[in-house]
Amino acid sequence: MMEYNQITEKDLAEIATFMDRERLLFGKEINEEYSHDELASVRTYPTLVARVTSTEEVSKLMAYANKHHIAVTPRGAGTGLVGASVAVEQGIMIDTTLMNHILELDDKNLTLTVEPGVLLMELKSYVEEQGFYYPPDPGEKSATIGGNISTNAGGMTAVKYGVTRDYVRALEVVLADGTIMQLGGKVVKNSSGYDLKDMIIGSEGTLAFVTKAVLKLLPLPKKNVTLLVPFPTLEQAIGTVPLIIQAKSVPTAIEFMEREVILDAEEYLGRKFPDNQADAYLLLKFDGNTMEEIASYYDETAQICLDQGAIDILIADTEERSLPVWKTRGAFLEAIKSSTSMMDEVDVVVPRSQVNEFVEFVHELRKEIGIRIKSFGHAGDGNLHVYILKDDLPDKKWEKLLSIAMERMYAKAHELRGQVSGEHGIGLVKRPYLQESLPETSLVLMRGIKKAFDPNNILNPHKVCQA
Amino acid sequence: MMEYNQITEKDLAEIATFMDRERLLFGKEINEEYSHDELASVRTYPTLVARVTSTEEVSKLMAYANKHHIAVTPRGAGTGLVGASVAVEQGIMIDTTLMNHILELDDKNLTLTVEPGVLLMELKSYVEEQGFYYPPDPGEKSATIGGNISTNAGGMTAVKYGVTRDYVRALEVVLADGTIMQLGGKVVKNSSGYDLKDMIIGSEGTLAFVTKAVLKLLPLPKKNVTLLVPFPTLEQAIGTVPLIIQAKSVPTAIEFMEREVILDAEEYLGRKFPDNQADAYLLLKFDGNTMEEIASYYDETAQICLDQGAIDILIADTEERSLPVWKTRGAFLEAIKSSTSMMDEVDVVVPRSQVNEFVEFVHELRKEIGIRIKSFGHAGDGNLHVYILKDDLPDKKWEKLLSIAMERMYAKAHELRGQVSGEHGIGLVKRPYLQESLPETSLVLMRGIKKAFDPNNILNPHKVCQA
Known part of the structure; x- marks a missing residue:
């Protein structure tokens, strides 16, 4: 493979003709955080960080990089766990965190249009204030929506509401050569040619750069109730889940947790969990429009749990009671990490x-x-x-x-x-494990698709399917 | 472009070594129905129809066709409207209607595994008998599920439940060279490389041949209620829809219809519709687990309709009353066609x-x-x-x-x-219209993807994005 060129002072000067110099970090100006993500042990510095503020800037940067064969690595909040946003071939890192504007809430089409650097927590609270709901709920709320789209982030609500992919109606992307392209639209159905939008979702910045997204919203459920269910054994707890799923009342979330992880989180947060006596727990959430409706759901589920040997059913039906439970659950990763x-x-x-x-x-x-x-x-x-x-x-x-x-x-x-x-x-x-798990034909097809999108292989090289 | 070869007596003899001769229709043995679909005016006969019964047969046929540069056209029940299943380059038509077995209902993972030739109506009634629900609901119930997947069929329930794409967990496909490949799995989430499964869905048989599908099921809602709402004008009827969507109670279906189409359907079916006095109607369906739950939904919606000038609200809360209404709606296409x-x-x-x-x-x-x-x-x-x-x-x-x-x-x-x-x-x-509506870059990407999947261009040539 042809070696990548690096950014020189001359490149910097050229790039500074279409981007403010103060939003370009070069060489020693680059902060340590740009050299790694949240977990992966690999560390490399890009030679240039471009803190873009518009699609046009991304387009010009990509066209420049494509012409000069410089690697481009997209980065949001850097909360990834698999090294997708590490600039292993150095080159240009495009940081989206200044493209953090919520552009439009369309209450007739139930869509929200955002720039990629909007943080998930900001996005969720913005729409909830207006009475709408963006269901995907990954644990890491300080991730950007662009990152969520690039990994097809899932989270706890997938059991009822699906994953990020299910909420992306349209994307604006910049291709490797700088072409700006619109995929999908504010439409609910689409059978108009190959599904390029879903190809970009989950492609971890290797096929195109996401500069805008139109997301599907739902009306905000008015109420929710949390159930914490202790079980004598983890096996019983997990074995109960298929029975809950088969029943007519699909919970918004079904999490399992073991005592030892709860103890870690208690120590990390310096706060007690409502119960830590049992070996294993199921944590469930139900949502709906009235407490009666939700009660009819969780009554059925509670009975199933008790029939399967649950020790107790702890109900949190106010924000005050349920929030600490979910905060503890949300701290598991950090708690384990700090241990x-x-x-x-x-x-x-x-x-x-x-x-x-x-x-x-x-x-x-x-x-x-x-x-x-x-x-x-x-x-x-x-x-x-x-x-x-x-x-x-x-x-x-x-x-x-x-x-x-x-x-x-x-x-x-x-x-x-x-x-x-x-x-x-x-x-x-995780690339070696993906390669082991998939037949060679799948990898050949993925590489063929990569080639169709990025013939010069400048976009996030060595990630996902390419050596 | 290299011309395609046609099936000769010699090819037939070779193909008959791995497929029963009686399931191979050659030349004059080919019935007229194989020359067209339900609507498109284009008509061509394939030179061979292969009524396959297994993935292995499809694989062998494709390998043969790929080696000898023979065009392959997939066909289900032939209910398409855009000529996707017409064998414009003749060659081999692979008819899936004998691959019509329901293979497994997995009640722990809520999935149904089917062959592509299963008819939508059979699939839906099979799962409903077991207390499950397959939501996609295109008007044409005698289509095959393979055809539904190939067009990403939508239907009336998309407003609440989404489209076919949202219910495909996994696919078994045969590539142009005969390779059998599994895409996806019985898993609810997946961020493991590019989304090849969604690339196949809606690709109308141009990228791979679907030989098996694992579909997502939901628990069957226990009750449903239909509302027929006459309006003085169509504008008022349609203008009410965004207000209904914004409310908390999402209907399963919101159809609009004009008086003249209802009259056509009455004549075609020889049966009266419950009301034909108004110029325009909204037809809505609500589902849920109890009549109380549903009533709380449609009360809100009915009030919105009345506020917007609806003349009346006709409620059909029994199968007996609602079935004729939906049957009339289902007959619109045929009624117009016969007129x-x-x-x-x-x-x-x-x-x-x-x-x-x-x-x-x-x-x-x-x-x-x-x-x-x-x-x-x-x-x-x-x-x-x-x-x-x-x-x-x-x-x-x-x-x-x-x-x-x-x-x-x-x-x-x-x-x-x-x-x-x-x-x-x-x-x-519709290819000329797709080409007009999309930027050249999108078409170039689609053709690049086509080339990655089908380098010899034997799979359903001239369809979707290729001239």
């Missing part, structure tokens, strides 16, 4: 009916290879978050055990007909 | 807020150019079905007026930021 020196993660998704088998496998694995592994996850949608912890292991041993643990878990997920990533994406660090 | 000598259709989708402007434009257009045009459609999702009728116009004049009408309507849809097809697809006959 160890270094960690890596597995984000597999398996069919819902196989969650128990996978979790049991992980329990056996940690006993067998003698490494700390913690997990929690979305029992309702089969997406598990498993964290392998270094603690005080020497580097060499850690690398060896980590590699064994990862290989074994991905092989197990594959055996259970699962997929490598439920929502975090592939980026740089 | 004229020949017709063509426009299936544009516009943002919901623009439906009124488009419908008014069509009314003006028919006055202006003096041709009968009838329309009805999915007010809830902005997808309009407009039929241009030949009646006793001489051929030349018909072709001229049809062409003017089509051009004008597609231009108007484009102006309103709509799309060429909401659910019927592009096939052969």
